[in-house]
Amino acid sequence: MEKKLGVAFGLKCFFFPNNNHxxxxxxxxxxxxxxxxxxxxxxxxxxxEEANLYARGFMEILGVPLGLTLFxxxxxxxxxxxxxxxSHIIRFPPRIAVFIEVLxxxxxxxxxxxxxxxxxxxWLWYAPEWIGQSFGTLLYLIMAFLIIxxxxxxxxx
Numbered sequence: 001m002e003k004k005l006g007v008a009f010g011l012k013c014f015f016f017p018n019n020n021h022x023x024x025x026x027x028x029x030x031x032x033x034x035x036x037x038x039x040x041x042x043x044x045x046x047x048x049e050e051a052n053l054y055a056r057g058f059m060e061i062l063g064v065p066l067g068l069t070l071f072x073x074x075x076x077x078x079x080x081x082x083x084x085x086x087s088h089i090i091r092f093p094p095r096i097a098v099f100i101e102v103l104x105x106x107x108x109x110x111x112x113x114x115x116x117x118x119x120x121x122x123w124l125w126y127a128p129e130w131i132g133q134s135f136g137t138l139l140y141l142i143m144a145f146l147i148i149x150x151x152x153x154x155x156x157x
Contacts, residue, residue, distance in 0.1 A: 024148050025105070026083050030076070032113035032140060036120035037072045041065060043123035051122070079112065105144045113140035 040050065044064055050056040054075070059067035110133070117136020118129050125132065 022083060022086070025108075025144075026080060028140065028143055028147060029079065029083065029108055029112055032116040032120075032136065033072065033076050033079075036116035037068065039120040039123050041068055044068070052119070101148075105141065105148070109137040109140040109144070113137060 040055075041064075044050055044059075047056050047059040047064060047067075050059060050068075052071075055068060055071045057067075058071040061067060062070060114133035114135075114137035117139065118132030121127075121132050121136075122129070
């Protein structure tokens with residue numbers, strides 16, 4: 001199987017990205033997740049203030065700091081592991097890779113960065129959720145095109 005795919009599967013594939021290009025993408029995604037985490041940790045005094053029912057459940061059982069930390073870790077570990085595993089597996093031809101990576105960044109921008117940005121700013125900014133999510137998505141995409149540059153071929157690094 002390793003010879004066909006050119007990848008040796010092991011635990012390191014789940015925890016260590018293949019190259020700096022994917023590591024930058026992981027850091028950018030998690031910057032938005034940690035923004036939401038830290039703003040919530042600072043702003044949430046009582047469990048009923050948390051809008052996410054799953055996070056609230058963890059916080060009610062374990063207390064605000066520990067419950068929120070455990071929830072964020074468990075909820076986002078699969079995102080990290082998926083991106084890290086993808087960095088080892090996905091080998092598209094360069095022209096297709098550019099298109100796919102832009103598509104991946106758009107999806108992460110809306111579903112991860114946008115929603116976490118909206119969640120984090122909801123403590124500070126009273127705006128409709130779709131505005132916060134749209135602004136977070138735009139911010140993520142700007143940063144992705146400046147830092148990650150999915151539109152440039154970078155498969156040697």
